Amino acid sequence: KAGVTQTPRYLIKTRGQQVTLSCSPISGHRSVSWYQQTPGQGLQFLFEYFSETQRNKGNFPGRFSGRQFSNSRSEMNVSTLELGDSALYLCASSPYLGEKLFFGSGTQLSVL
């Protein structure tokens, strides 16, 4: 079974731009979560989707949004990028809510 796939692996943007990151969960997994990892704040929960519905959201500004499609694939979007948004964005999937998470390798976003 293929693991969680995140694209792109690396991304460079400038302040004020917007970005969309993509995540394909493990086949059969219906829950997708997103986490932001930075050296200062560590790993922080962004949001979780199940059956195309956002089930839980972390403490991030409205510039961070996401969605899940009917095939369970998910995208997250960050608008009006700030320097502090530079981070590794990790996607994780699980069969259902509350199950253990399987993580992808992440998208490394650099905002210049």
Add this chain to the structure above:
Amino acid sequence: AQKVTQAQTEISVVEKEDVTLDCVYETRDTTYYLFWYKQPPSGELVFLIRRNSFDEQNEISGRYSWNFQKSTSSFNFTITASQVVDSAVYFCALSEAPGANSKLTFGKGITLSVRP
């Protein structure tokens, strides 16, 4: 609010030494899960173990063992006879409301370096 503390930030050992990674957690919930994840240089978090709050039995898996003590709110991880391949960042995490969501609260992580 939940909190996970990994007081050790970096540990360096010589191959074949035993090493213990500490984890202390805070939660008001009576039902929760505790996790350990490993993050190698490739970036992805690799699941190691999940422990239910009602199960205080210690667990051993090969060279890995975990000690869960509710009395001290600790969930420590020991690697016996460490190997170079164990070099990675290790995260302890806490999940409340299991079954309701998969949100994890992570500690800051411990960077383990195993020298040949």
